[in-house]
Amino acid sequence: MSDSPRSGATPLLEMRGVNTHYGAVHILKDVELSIYPGELVCLLGGNASGKSTTLKTLLGMVTPTSGDVVLDGEVVNGQPTSYLVERGVTMVPENRRLFKRLSVKENLELGAYLRTDKDGIQRDLERIYGLFPRVYERLAQKSGTLSGGEQQMVAMGRALMSNPRVLLMDEPSMGLAPALVQTNFQLIQQIHEEGVAIFMVEQNANMALSIADRGWVLQTGRVVLDDTADALLANPELRASYLGEA
Amino acid sequence: MTDTTVLAPARGVLDQDWRKIVNYGLLLALAEVFIALANMPVGLDDFILIEPILSLGYVSLLWLPLLLGYSIGTEKVLEGVTSHAKGAREVVAGACVGLIGGGGVSGLVLLLDNFDLRDPLVNWSPQLLALLAFDNGVGYGVGVWLAIGGGLGLLGGSMHLIAPLARRVVSTMVLAVVGVAVLETILSDIAEDLFLEWLADWIYFIRGGVSLHGAATVAVVAGAYAVWGSKAVKGAKASYQALEGVERKQANKVSIAVVVAATILLPLVLGKITNELLANVGLFLLLALGLNIVIGLAGILDLGYVAFFAVGGYTTAILTSPNRGDSWPTWIPQVWWVVALMLVIVLAGLTGLFIGAPVIRMRGDYLAIVTLGFGEIIRLLFLSDWLGGFTGGAQGVTNVPGVQVFGLANVRGTDPRAVFYLVAFFCAIAIYVSWRLEKSRIGRAWMAVREDESVAEAMGINTVNVKLLAFVVGAVLASFSGAIFAAKVGSVFPTSFIILVSIVILIVVIVGGMGNIAGVVAGSVVLIGVLGGPKQPGLLQEFSEFKLLIYGALLVWMMLKRPEGLIPNVRRTRELHQDEFLQDAWLKGQIDEGDETGDGGEVAPA
Numbered sequence A: 001m002s003d004s005p006r007s008g009a010t011p012l013l014e015m016r017g018v019n020t021h022y023g024a025v026h027i028l029k030d031v032e033l034s035i036y037p038g039e040l041v042c043l044l045g046g047n048a049s050g051k052s053t054t055l056k057t058l059l060g061m062v063t064p065t066s067g068d069v070v071l072d073g074e075v076v077n078g079q080p081t082s083y084l085v086e087r088g089v090t091m092v093p094e095n096r097r098l099f100k101r102l103s104v105k106e107n108l109e110l111g112a113y114l115r116t117d118k119d120g121i122q123r124d125l126e127r128i129y130g131l132f133p134r135v136y137e138r139l140a141q142k143s144g145t146l147s148g149g150e151q152q153m154v155a156m157g158r159a160l161m162s163n164p165r166v167l168l169m170d171e172p173s174m175g176l177a178p179a180l181v182q183t184n185f186q187l188i189q190q191i192h193e194e195g196v197a198i199f200m201v202e203q204n205a206n207m208a209l210s211i212a213d214r215g216w217v218l219q220t221g222r223v224v225l226d227d228t229a230d231a232l233l234a235n236p237e238l239r240a241s242y243l244g245e246a
Numbered sequence B: 001m002t003d004t005t006v007l008a009p010a011r012g013v014l015d016q017d018w019r020k021i022v023n024y025g026l027l028l029a030l031a032e033v034f035i036a037l038a039n040m041p042v043g044l045d046d047f048i049l050i051e052p053i054l055s056l057g058y059v060s061l062l063w064l065p066l067l068l069g070y071s072i073g074t075e076k077v078l079e080g081v082t083s084h085a086k087g088a089r090e091v092v093a094g095a096c097v098g099l100i101g102g103g104g105v106s107g108l109v110l111l112l113d114n115f116d117l118r119d120p121l122v123n124w125s126p127q128l129l130a131l132l133a134f135d136n137g138v139g140y141g142v143g144v145w146l147a148i149g150g151g152l153g154l155l156g157g158s159m160h161l162i163a164p165l166a167r168r169v170v171s172t173m174v175l176a177v178v179g180v181a182v183l184e185t186i187l188s189d190i191a192e193d194l195f196l197e198w199l200a201d202w203i204y205f206i207r208g209g210v211s212l213h214g215a216a217t218v219a220v221v222a223g224a225y226a227v228w229g230s231k232a233v234k235g236a237k238a239s240y241q242a243l244e245g246v247e248r249k250q251a252n253k254v255s256i257a258v259v260v261a262a263t264i265l266l267p268l269v270l271g272k273i274t275n276e277l278l279a280n281v282g283l284f285l286l287l288a289l290g291l292n293i294v295i296g297l298a299g300i301l302d303l304g305y306v307a308f309f310a311v312g313g314y315t316t317a318i319l320t321s322p323n324r325g326d327s328w329p330t331w332i333p334q335v336w337w338v339v340a341l342m343l344v345i346v347l348a349g350l351t352g353l354f355i356g357a358p359v360i361r362m363r364g365d366y367l368a369i370v371t372l373g374f375g376e377i378i379r380l381l382f383l384s385d386w387l388g389g390f391t392g393g394a395q396g397v398t399n400v401p402g403v404q405v406f407g408l409a410n411v412r413g414t415d416p417r418a419v420f421y422l423v424a425f426f427c428a429i430a431i432y433v434s435w436r437l438e439k440s441r442i443g444r445a446w447m448a449v450r451e452d453e454s455v456a457e458a459m460g461i462n463t464v465n466v467k468l469l470a471f472v473v474g475a476v477l478a479s480f481s482g483a484i485f486a487a488k489v490g491s492v493f494p495t496s497f498i499i500l501v502s503i504v505i506l507i508v509v510i511v512g513g514m515g516n517i518a519g520v521v522a523g524s525v526v527l528i529g530v531l532g533g534p535k536q537p538g539l540l541q542e543f544s545e546f547k548l549l550i551y552g553a554l555l556v557w558m559m560l561k562r563p564e565g566l567i568p569n570v571r572r573t574r575e576l577h578q579d580e581f582l583q584d585a586w587l588k589g590q591i592d593e594g595d596e597t598g599d600g601g602e603v604a605p606a
């Protein structure tokens, strides 16, 4: 995983000196990060450090007060979320957040809300059935009645239905049983191997770094570490403060 | 209760949950006193149900001890928990509950006799005392109410002892007799129209109320239905559900054809009163269908929905009446209703945008309050000096002509049948539109927004536009209803568009079942047809004084016992009763440890 695609090419999605406020509260402070096509990268940070805000800013759900969000070299600040979704950016929200009273099938179809290519949608549905056979068995079931692991699959399936180039995942292992966390990371890797770039926000740093190419560490809205995953894993500072080792 | 559940032997008579009995009993006593002081017994005493023994006034006090006496003995049967056979214990529990309740009424009798609280309690009257004491002295009243309470509670409790079938027979009989008696006006009207006068004469006593032999006849027929008829109905339902694909579609087509034919043919044989009721039902159904899109599909809790009804009514009235406010320049012509309707659509849509745009970004509870305010603002604008010259102020707009249909008919209030057909036509359009929208991409988007707005946004749905669209569609449907209302009544006043209209429509939608078209239809028929609209009398005109009380009670009961509405749709039911379902599963040890149902959305920190 060290043959990083970072050399030369333009990043798919970038943040350049982004500041974000909720009202008067300054959340993100001069955040710089970049995601290259086909990469698997992760953003680490404690509670309320601004991880989810970073994702929402990337997807245009929150507008930066200064600095730029850049997609394929184009500044997309202030563009609606649909603009980014149409161009291949998609989010798997924190806690999966399925449309609970809608069926699994309806959830998947909503993932393809902006698409008009019927054949392509059908093809992607079948791709997801292949990836998650459990989901196929439960298409007609109301998604709120699925188990946690199954909900995670539907949430990933729903995101994949927009045929993304980059998947923003907000704490994919939160709320999952320990046994499922492992499987979940395998699924993420599997999706990654199909060529989708992944930007993953995690508190579970060890696990995330073990599959990622690169990582950033966020502390109260500021990027304090920016390095390859291997280097971060070896970083004594991080190990002490963040990976919970004395 | 499943047949396979093994029952433990009945528990001993004294092995009671006394605290629960006291709770139920006090609840009963409180409810009875409340009903009495809400003037139901006196107000409804002239409504004779069974001549000469029973008036609706007494029934208002008698049904509760029976019901609570029965329900104290019911327990929620969860699989995996031992449940006991029913026996004398349930009867005793029922009797105790009834006795406490009867004690409540007795206490009221004593208080009525000794104190005069007429000042805060307007219904604290000698008539009430006389009625509760059976014109026979206080001591007699106290004794009889204890006996009645205990007796009815005991009767209710002993319903547990008889077989389920017998229980169904008895309850069907009682409900049928009361129903036939209460619906006397309409039923005898219908009977007359169908040349069944002789039947009505047999069942009903001349001066109102069911005769004893009539009651017996009804009871026998109802009992027979409970034994055989309901089985046939169930069978038909099951075989319908077994149908697949094409056959099912055909069955659907047939039933739609039957409903359409009935809608067209029935008003021809029905009398004026009935058609008037149906027309009112239609007007409110149209409103409820619109609100169902806004609340049921898009999840926007709009409490000012009456505003769009008002816009439709006023626009139509002003454009078609010679008697509009005098600030209008004379060159604005009076136009045909259909032409006015075109403008009504445009104006209602614009009002929807105008009100919707500022409020649509608010969160649910704020939005509810603000829309409530807007609903009143629109009405006050029509009433104000500022617009009074155009809207007639408190005098309103009068002399609104009916709807001329190509010289074939003039649809107005004096011809309720024609009004019904007009309103049914628009309801049909509204139902079709709702149904198509629900299945469409935009319908999906509405549901997504209703379920989780920020995730819907993350899917690329423009939530603001989508919600505005729901608001506008709802506004236009409501304005249709307003346009027909103006032509039907022949006038519009600010008082026709009070907040209560919004509330009643909301109750219709909730009681019918949010997001469920068939349920909304059923809700309109039951609530508007039987109880009546905010100002429109229903079938039970005697109830109009208590209409709001009953609406409220019904709403609370529905939220507690049947949150999915009158006609549940399977999916909603499963979701709303999921807690029970999970409990069952948990008791069976079926939830695998570790893989908990992913429901963490509420507990997780941001």
Ligand SMILES: Nc1ncnc2c1ncn2[C@@H]1O[C@H](COP(=O)(O)OP(=O)(O)O)[C@@H](O)[C@H]1O
Pocket (backbone or CB within 6 Å): A022, A025, A027, A045, A046, A047, A048, A049, A050, A051, A052, A053, A054, B605, B606
């Ligand atoms: N919609 C909001 N309005 C105001 N403050 C918010 C909002 N969302 C998040 N915050 C605040 O911003 C900070 C960062 O939140 P978030 O990005 O969700 O952190 P993380 O995902 O790292 O836990 C927190 O202090 C949080 O309380």
Ligand SMILES: [Mg+2]
Pocket (backbone or CB within 6 Å): A051, A052, A053, A094, A170, B605, B606
């Ligand atoms: Mg977060």
